[in-house]
Amino acid sequence: xxxxxxxxxxxxxxxxxxxxxxxxxxxxxxxxxxxxxxxxxxxxxxxxxxxxxxxxxxxxxxxxxxxxxxxxxxxxxxxxxxxxxxxxxxxxxxxxxxxxxxxxxxxxxxxxxxxxxxxxxxxxxxxxxxxxxxxxxxxxxxxxxxxxxxxxxxxxxxxxxxxxxxxxxxxxxxxxxxxxxxxxxxxxxxxxxxxxxxxxxxxxxxxxxxxxxxxxxxxxxxxxxxxxxxxxxxxxxxxxxxxxxxxxxxxxxxxxxxxxxxxxxxxxxxxxxxxxxxxxxxxxxxxxx
Amino acid sequence: xxxxxxxxxxxxxxxxxxxxxxxxxxxxxxxxxxxxxxxxxxxxxxxxxxxxxxxxxxxxxxxxxxxxxxxxxxxxxxxxxxxxxxxxxxxxxxxxxxxxxxxxxxxxxxxxxxxxxxxxxxxxxxxxxxxxxxxxxxxxxxxxxxxxxxxxxxxxxxxxxxxxxxxxxxxxxxxxxxxxxxxxxxxxxxxxxxxxxxxxxxxxxxxxxxxxxxxxxxxxxxxxxxxxxxxxxxxxxxxxxxxxxxxxxxxxxxxxxxxxxxxxxxxxxxxxxxxxxxxxxxxxxxxxxxxxxxxxxxxx
Numbered sequence: 001x002x003x004x005x006x007x008x009x010x011x012x013x014x015x016x017x018x019x020x021x022x023x024x025x026x027x028x029x030x031x032x033x034x035x036x037x038x039x040x041x042x043x044x045x046x047x048x049x050x051x052x053x054x055x056x057x058x059x060x061x062x063x064x065x066x067x068x069x070x071x072x073x074x075x076x077x078x079x080x081x082x083x084x085x086x087x088x089x090x091x092x093x094x095x096x097x098x099x100x101x102x103x104x105x106x107x108x109x110x111x112x113x114x115x116x117x118x119x120x121x122x123x124x125x126x127x128x129x130x131x132x133x134x135x136x137x138x139x140x141x142x143x144x145x146x147x148x149x150x151x152x153x154x155x156x157x158x159x160x161x162x163x164x165x166x167x168x169x170x171x172x173x174x175x176x177x178x179x180x181x182x183x184x185x186x187x188x189x190x191x192x193x194x195x196x197x198x199x200x201x202x203x204x205x206x207x208x209x210x211x212x213x214x215x216x217x218x219x220x221x222x223x224x225x226x227x228x229x230x231x232x233x234x235x236x237x238x239x240x241x242x243x244x245x246x247x248x249x250x251x252x253x254x255x256x257x258x259x260x261x262x263x264x265x266x267x268x269x270x271x272x273x274x275x276x277x278x279x280x281x282x283x284x285x286x287x288x289x
Numbered sequence: 290x291x292x293x294x295x296x297x298x299x300x301x302x303x304x305x306x307x308x309x310x311x312x313x314x315x316x317x318x319x320x321x322x323x324x325x326x327x328x329x330x331x332x333x334x335x336x337x338x339x340x341x342x343x344x345x346x347x348x349x350x351x352x353x354x355x356x357x358x359x360x361x362x363x364x365x366x367x368x369x370x371x372x373x374x375x376x377x378x379x380x381x382x383x384x385x386x387x388x389x390x391x392x393x394x395x396x397x398x399x400x401x402x403x404x405x406x407x408x409x410x411x412x413x414x415x416x417x418x419x420x421x422x423x424x425x426x427x428x429x430x431x432x433x434x435x436x437x438x439x440x441x442x443x444x445x446x447x448x449x450x451x452x453x454x455x456x457x458x459x460x461x462x463x464x465x466x467x468x469x470x471x472x473x474x475x476x477x478x479x480x481x482x483x484x485x486x487x488x489x490x491x492x493x494x495x496x497x498x499x500x501x502x503x504x505x506x507x508x509x510x511x512x513x514x515x516x517x518x519x520x521x522x523x524x525x526x527x528x529x530x531x532x533x534x535x536x537x538x539x540x541x542x543x544x545x546x547x548x549x550x551x552x553x554x555x556x557x558x559x560x561x562x563x564x565x566x567x568x569x570x571x572x573x574x575x576x577x578x579x580x581x582x583x584x585x586x587x588x589x
Contacts, residue, residue, distance in 0.1 A: 084478060086401065113481030123472040126495055136480040139490070185476070192480055 029057030030097075032196060032226045033078060038092035040073050042085065047073050048260040051092075053245055060218060060227045062237035062268065065247035066283070070260025071230045074247070075198050077101075078228065079115035080108040097195075113140070116189035120201040122181035124173035124188070129165050132173045132184060136192035151191055159187035160217055179210025186217065190225075197221075199229040203236065215240050234284060237268060244271040246280045337564050344561025353528035355543065358555040367562050369528040373539040374569065376532050377443045377522065378512040381450035386504050388451075389458025396459070397466035398488050410463070416456035424452040425517035433521060441523035443532035446539065449517035454507040461503025465496040498581035505577040509570040515541035540566045 033055040040048040048070035055061050063071035073082065080101065082088040094101040101111060124132050133152040142148060152169070156162040161183045165176065173184055182202060189197055199218075203211040218227055218240050231237050237244050245265040249258050264271060264280045275281040303309050344362055352366025392409060400406025428449040433440035469492050477487045493500070523536025524546055540562045547559035 079479065081475065081479065084475065108478075109481050109483050111481075112479055117475075117479035119472060119475065119479075121472060123470075123476045125473060125476065125491060135477070135490070139477075139480065139482050139486050188476075188480070 029059060032057050032097060034095040036093040038094055040077055041089040043087035046259045051262045053262060053265045055228060057226050058222060059242040060222055060229060060240050062241035062244045063230045064234060064237050064244060066249060068258060069247035069249045071247045072200055075200055075228060075230050078198055079112050079117055081117060083108050113192060114194055115196040116194035118185050118189055118199045118202045120204055122178055122185050124181050124184050126174060128170045129173045130169040132188055133191050136188060140192060155187040155191040158190050158221060159183045161187055179206050182206060182214060196226045201230050201232060204232060238272055241268045244268045246271060246283060248279050337567060341560035341564030344557050345564060349561055355526040358550040358552045361554040362557040367543060370538050370540045370543040370562060371565060372528050373537045374512060377446040377539055378450060378508060380447040380532055381454060381511055382508045385451040385454035385458055389455050390462050390500060393459045393462035393466060394488060397463050398492060413456040413459040417460055421453050421514050422516035424449045425520045429520035441536040442534055443522060443537045445521035446518045449521050450511040453514060453517055454511045457507040458504050462500050465499030466492060469495045497584045501581050502577050505573055509573050512570060513541055513566055515545050518542050
């Protein structure tokens with residue numbers, strides 16, 4: 001029983017290498033998101049311009065780039081979180097599994113039930129650990145105590161947190177460490193069994209050990225979920241992701257405005273080892289940014 | 290030891306001169322201010338207890354007939370006023386607390402930048418500064434006068450106190466809602482919650498302790514108001530348990546009338562009523578602390 005599990009562990013770091021060996025025309029999952037010529041505005045300010053990319057099923061896609069390049073903005077348009085910001089507007093086409101995300105008839109609530117999000121700063125509710133996880137199922141109408149217990153345990157196990165908190169499920173979620181809080185937030189996202197998980201710099205507030213745990217966790221859950229992660233940490237992108245999108249800032253000196261653009265998108269190994277664009281090369285080799 | 294003593298001594302004390310002197314002066318001024326603010330607070334409570342304690346007895350608190358001013362202490366009691374205060378303030382709270390909280394939720398969570406939210410918010414700000422006697426006159430004009438003598442009732446007093454409490458509750462609740470960090474709302478939205486869900490299950494629980502203490506402060510403040518009651522409840526000398534019909538009385542109204550009287554018995558009763566009122570406010574705030582402590586169990 002122990003033997004195969006260990007083997008899986010050993011092969012984990014090689015996932016990116018394997019992915020690199022596959023050609024782009026090799027096996028890829030169905031497309032989950034298809035963005036075409038997407039521009040995102042905050043009132044009159046154009047934050048991101050002309051982004052087109054396809055995100056694939058059961059892959060981890062990383063968004064990298066310097067500050068202000070709009071990677072978080074793009075991420076937040078994928079589950080319509082930007083709707084919460086007054087003045088935010090999206091132009092162009094984003095399809096999620098064939099359905100247009102910004103169609104008038106689409107309910108943001110229904111979108112977010114399928115596409116969950118983990119934020120930069122761990123943001124557990126000021127409730128007990130149990131109630132944090134049970135929150136999502138409860139708003140979806142699950143009231144049965146036995147069913148909720150089951151979901152809480154399953155979600156915490158998936159997030160590799162169960163053993164650490166199983167004896168204090170009724171204690172405040174704010175009493176556990178930052179890394180545990182972030183895994184709790186991931187467990188909370190998993191509790192509603194989403195299709196996609198968006199992660200906005202989930203490790204930027206964490207130490208390397210907690211970061212490593214979350215990266216392991218991402219590898220473990222990726223067979224069942226599609227993950228998009230924004231990260232400032234290029235090593236993290238190489239460690240966890242199958243594909244990488246590099247964004248950059250386009251400055252307009254005349255009007256003194258900056259807008260984010262998608263420079264290059266491809267297999268992670270290709271982006272880091274054989275970038276086609278000089279800007280990508282400058283960034284991934286650490287000369288810029 | 291020897292190795293240590295060989296080294297030159299470093300002076301780690303605070304630098305001397307004007308900088309140290311400034312620190313001492315500022316510290317002294319703060320302590321002084323603390324003592325000075327204790328003086329009025331302490332004297333008020335001391336005076337009320339010293340003069341009111343001798344009036345307090347079970348009979349004083351419950352006897353339903355307030356004796357004429359000439360009668361000495363020990364006859365009758367303030368029961369009628371205690372009942373009146375509890376009823377009038379309680380019903381005012383019943384009107385103003387839900388209305389105020391809902392109004393603040395509208396301004397804070399739903400209205401956003403709409404003109405209606407701005408108007409409500411601005412009016413609430415203005416009303417906080419309106420003297421309480423204006424609230425009394427307002428209810429007197431629109432509620433009491435059209436009904437003639439029947440207009441004087443506990444209900445009219447409750448309406449006046451509710452007018453007084455409403456802006457205070459809107460203001461304090463709104464401030465508490467603003468303190469709820471946005472990332473909590475986002476966490477809930479990201480799980481597919483609707484706006485009403487976010488408000489009910491995340492925002493209000495997170496702000497609850499502040500809302501409860503703000504509301505109870507408003508209630509305590511209203512319980513002690515005299516001016517809004519002067520024109521609205523009449524001031525009778527016996528218990529009227531019916532809030533909706535007939536003149537009634539309340540502790541602040543009794544303090545007012547008895548304190549104006551030259552008779553020793555009446556003055557003693559006024560002090561006793563004042564002490565009773567302070568005790569009610571104290572109990573209310575004490576309960577508020579316990580309630581909020583229970584609700585904020587998970588906030589740490």
